[in-house]
Amino acid sequence: MSASESETQARLLAQALPYMQRYENKTIVVKYGGHAMGDAELGKAFASDIALLKQFGVNPIVVHGGGPQIGAMLSKMGIESKFEGGLRVTDQKTVEIVEMVLAGSINKEIVALINQTGEWAIGLCGKDGNMVFAEKAKKTVVDPDSNIERVLDLGFVGEVVEVDRTLLDLLAKSEMIPVIAPVAPGRDGHTYNINADTFAGAIAGALRADRLLFLTDVPGVLNRNGELIKELSVSEARALIKDGTISGGMIPKVETCIEAINAGVQGVVILNGKTAHSVLLEIFTEHGAGTLIVP
Numbered sequence: 001m002s003a004s005e006s007e008t009q010a011r012l013l014a015q016a017l018p019y020m021q022r023y024e025n026k027t028i029v030v031k032y033g034g035h036a037m038g039d040a041e042l043g044k045a046f047a048s049d050i051a052l053l054k055q056f057g058v059n060p061i062v063v064h065g066g067g068p069q070i071g072a073m074l075s076k077m078g079i080e081s082k083f084e085g086g087l088r089v090t091d092q093k094t095v096e097i098v099e100m101v102l103a104g105s106i107n108k109e110i111v112a113l114i115n116q117t118g119e120w121a122i123g124l125c126g127k128d129g130n131m132v133f134a135e136k137a138k139k140t141v142v143d144p145d146s147n148i149e150r151v152l153d154l155g156f157v158g159e160v161v162e163v164d165r166t167l168l169d170l171l172a173k174s175e176m177i178p179v180i181a182p183v184a185p186g187r188d189g190h191t192y193n194i195n196a197d198t199f200a201g202a203i204a205g206a207l208r209a210d211r212l213l214f215l216t217d218v219p220g221v222l223n224r225n226g227e228l229i230k231e232l233s234v235s236e237a238r239a240l241i242k243d244g245t246i247s248g249g250m251i252p253k254v255e256t257c258i259e260a261i262n263a264g265v266q267g268v269v270i271l272n273g274k275t276a277h278s279v280l281l282e283i284f285t286e287h288g289a290g291t292l293i294v295p
Ligand SMILES: Nc1ncnc2c1ncn2[C@@H]1O[C@H](COP(=O)(O)OP(=O)(O)O)[C@@H](O)[C@H]1O
Pocket: 032, 033, 034, 035, 036, 065, 066, 067, 197, 215, 216, 217, 218, 220, 221, 222, 223, 245, 246, 247, 248, 249, 250, 251, 253
């Protein structure tokens, strides 16, 4: 490294100091979307960001998705899959694959990446330590022709109804970084597939997290012209969902942002997980890159 490069590095570290102090002992929930995964170098950069947060005394909690990876496995097994209202219709066979992919391969891949940095990650899902309980989702949609609201039957798609902080509070005091897959049991004994965004929001809400970051494959919420909206109020967000500007997987993400803010999470940001070190850029600089959702 040249002398000027070393100087730049030292200056950057010095500039990060106030942010390190601001977030010390604070909880930051990072939702790592399936679309943001897949690139080996980006995966390593993500893992090192999370490791660095822990080293700086922050309490990072990773909640991950894996929609595209579930889709790939389902098609490999010859199981058809469709989405309604941004959620995967999940029958018994599908929920078994969902659990296998989310709580299995993807979860362990992220754990291994963080462990390779020298930190300690622990892979969990909602079932572990009775952390999360779900019940069958009661998602409604309005039929555009008749304007009549109907409840969707999405099978074993769940919504979070209980979060027990015991395990997460214990881990916060330890060296361990929790990496959580969005699968949870119901009190009815079934296993439920939960959208990773809503799961992350429920965890962040229950912990009154300081920050909730959504890492996805776009720079944030985009307007009709494809331009980044830097700040979005709850009412503006609702209007953009209603007029169709926000669609598909962005709907549960934005709805979760609104719920998380209402639950007391202090800052919610949607940002591009395809940019290396986007977590550090967001936390340790003044002007974050994505869309900040404000009350
Ligand atoms: N207004 C919008 N701004 C940005 N992305 C949008 C918007 N409306 C729909 N999307 C879609 O939402 C996607 C992100 O959600 P999703 O596919 O569920 O990602 P992830 O796997 O990261 O959760 C984007 O890739 C984009 O195709």
